[in-house]
Amino acid sequence: MQLEGKYVLITGGTRGIGKCMIQELVKGGVSKIAVIARDKQNLKQLAQEFEGVKFIKIAGDVANIEVLRDAVALIEDKWGHLDILINNAGIVSAGPLEDIQDEDLYDQVAINLTAVLLLTKYCIPLLKASKEAAILNISSGLGLIGKPFYAVYGSTKAGIRQFSDSMRRELAPFNISVTCAFPTATDTDMMQKFKGREMDSPEFVAERSIAGLLNKESQVIFGGEERLNENAMNFNAPDELDKIIAESYEERKTASIDHKAV
Template sequence: MKPKTVFITGASRGIGRAIAEKFAQAGYSLALNCRVSRQELDSLACRLHNTFHVPCLPLIGDVSDESFVNQAFQTIQQEFGKADVLINNAGISHIGLLTDMSLEEWNRVIQVNLTSLFCCCKYAIPAMVQDQSGSILNISSVWGAVGASCEVAYSASKGGVNSFTKALAKELAPSGISVNAIACGVIDTSMNQCFSKEEQRQLADEIPAGRFGSPEEAAELALSIVSAPSYLTGQVITLDGGWQ
């Protein structure tokens, strides 16, 4: 039986990297994307191929650029036939007062965190509809539901991801395609290294679990959601240690 293929955006580090490792371990063929970290992504693809003996295709480019995404899916089709699973993980944050934020900075957050979902889903869906199967998983944030001071653009983009998830799930359910999201709390990745050790300690004290989540925990949840029956769809599942 031909192994399934997963396309993971933002795969060179953090949650995306952990998801790539988890799906490689499960036997998936991998199409891995990042925007600029070519050396890290190539190294990851080589290691996962050698360790788990699965095909690994690195794809370097900006997934908020429709022309790149179109080409990426053509390459995936040539190499693997189609992407059975799409994991939209690419994301950036911006911390600061809204009044200090430029329109260019605002647009970049929205493009990377939300427009990339439109581009990737647009080109992933046709083959999934043809096969009447597939799974789309979007990596969101608890701030998409409750908002965060000094992270207005990030919160708005993730709120958009949550609504995008619920709406697209209704659109694709008749075709047997599931669309879900994980709303992450504080995960121990480089995105949170902007906080001092003391700020990180104070933040961990606010979380009932008493710690940050790990990328590996997010990856384990991602695989379990993708492996679930297609009747599980339109859900934004929170992973935050009981925080929000």
């Protein structure tokens, strides 16, 4: 799959991994990009930064069903079809489950999971109208392995993994590929609390994820051999992984406190 001339919709595209993905898309020859994001000023700056791109700017929260419906209706009216959908927007609120505010729990499910399901549903007719279409869903390494103090966030991201597998198989007859990326810790606003820790750059995550989409890879897993080995242990010997995680329980609990990016 090539990017040249493709029509793209991305959520959360004004900063972090999302903005770096737009940079990758533009480098590949994309000049028609629809962006759903909450911050109107960031949307305006995005259009100024990429002057050669004809943006459809949708200011709104992906948790709002009407925002999603209106966005897809606008794209249908202006473009008539869609080549690439990138479900990138996400939030995190970590800590012991009993301490997470009800609203924060609800919002994580609404933004990280429900919005992805709904937006994909609404976009399927437009993707089917393309000769060759693709969906890129951004999950997380925490969607592969359940870690303490990230039960809600990890569950939403695990849902994205399952959803991606299901849709890849459901949409295969229509020449629509589905790729799911699983970033590890990435140096974005979401990880401000952990400044100083070794992390992947958002540029690297964006480049590798877009490459996975173009190569029609089913999964793009970050974290190298260590993450792959941990995944294998989680599946084949979960009790052993339980013991390893238990050794750093208090450290993990302390690190999760106040890790919130909404």
